[in-house]
Amino acid sequence: MSLSILIADDSSSMRKVLKKAVSMCGIANVRFLEANNGLEALEIAKNEWVDLIFTDINMPEMDGLTFIDKMHQMGLLSQTPIIIITSETREDELNSLRNTRAYDVITKPFRAEEINKHLLNIFGEEIFNAGEDEEFEGCDF
Amino acid sequence: MREKMKNLRDVTSNILENMFFMYEETTPDQYDQTYKYCAFINNPSLKVRIIVGEKLGSLLCKNFLGTDEVNENDILDVLKEITNMIVGNYVGKYMKDFHKNIPVPCSVYLPKEYNPDSFEHDILFYECLPLCLVMED
Numbered sequence A: 001m002s003l004s005i006l007i008a009d010d011s012s013s014m015r016k017v018l019k020k021a022v023s024m025c026g027i028a029n030v031r032f033l034e035a036n037n038g039l040e041a042l043e044i045a046k047n048e049w050v051d052l053i054f055t056d057i058n059m060p061e062m063d064g065l066t067f068i069d070k071m072h073q074m075g076l077l078s079q080t081p082i083i084i085i086t087s088e089t090r091e092d093e094l095n096s097l098r099n100t101r102a103y104d105v106i107t108k109p110f111r112a113e114e115i116n117k118h119l120l121n122i123f124g125e126e127i128f129n130a131g132e133d134e135e136f137e138g139c140d141f
Numbered sequence B: 001m002r003e004k005m006k007n008l009r010d011v012t013s014n015i016l017e018n019m020f021f022m023y024e025e026t027t028p029d030q031y032d033q034t035y036k037y038c039a040f041i042n043n044p045s046l047k048v049r050i051i052v053g054e055k056l057g058s059l060l061c062k063n064f065l066g067t068d069e070v071n072e073n074d075i076l077d078v079l080k081e082i083t084n085m086i087v088g089n090y091v092g093k094y095m096k097d098f099h100k101n102i103p104v105p106c107s108v109y110l111p112k113e114y115n116p117d118s119f120e121h122d123i124l125f126y127e128c129l130p131l132c133l134v135m136e137d
Helices: A012-023 A038-047 A064-073 A091-098 A112-123 B002-020 B054-065 B072-094
Strands: A002-008 A029-035 A052-055 A082-086 A104-107 B037-043 B046-052 B106-109 B121-126 B129-136
Touching: A002 A012, A002 A038, A012 A029, A012 A112, A012 B054, A012 B072, A029 A038, A038 A052, A038 A064, A052 A064, A052 A112, A064 A082, A082 A091, A091 A104, A104 A112, B002 B054, B002 B072, B002 B121, B002 B129, B037 B072, B046 B054, B046 B072, B054 B072, B054 B129, B072 B106
Parallel strands: A002 A029, A002 A052, A052 A082, A082 A104
Antiparallel strands: B037 B046, B037 B106, B046 B129, B121 B129
16 A cells, blocks of 8 residues: 655655654655645645645645645545644644644654554554564654 | 743753753863854744754754754754744743744854853753753843
8 A cells, every 4th residue: 555645844854854754654655745835735735646644834825724724625634634743732722723624733742653653543554564573663753 | 030941941951852862961071162053933922042053953953854964954944943842842831821823933054253151041962062042031
């Protein structure tokens, strides 16, 4: 099984780290698509099949919340879960983010296991080709 | 202000430990006090600067990205990301009455003669390299 994952973040470092975290989960074929902001992400999501989206909130041109709303308006959310990645840790702000149409919220710093857990919950075990002795635990991002 | 600096220091130390596998050390007898990179948040209620020299900037970047090949754009980007995480965690833990949007960090190069002594600051050490935290009211 292969996956197409879109990462929307204006930080190139964060996009690299997320790609690395996903790659460490042991999925055989992952195609990564990248966007600098919500507007670019929306264009990609309109024109390409995307299985999962990771999005930042604070981005230029179009922020993450507006991006999620536009995805919903275009009827694309039903087929593509969106996970918000944020450095926000205030509980009321996090609750607001959880009350959006995003699938879930991950706060920074995050561990690779969190990414793995979400991939497992969304796609099931068959996407993984990692053997039981593959190590990724203890890796933090 | 002392307590605020201590709290900022604790948050910074936790972030670098958990996300970068870098553990704070005691103050070395001597260290290079030349700083090159600065990432900062500038809000009337919250002004924080994270300042590092070339070697520590490069080390942080390599640890974060998991690669030995990094350039100065990568370093500045990672420093902004570190600042983003530090401020996000600090506000969540110690500024529960802060109801504004946390500003996006910016980054700059510092002049060689830059000296943080005129500001309230604290210094953490990683591999004998200084990471300077500046906080202003």
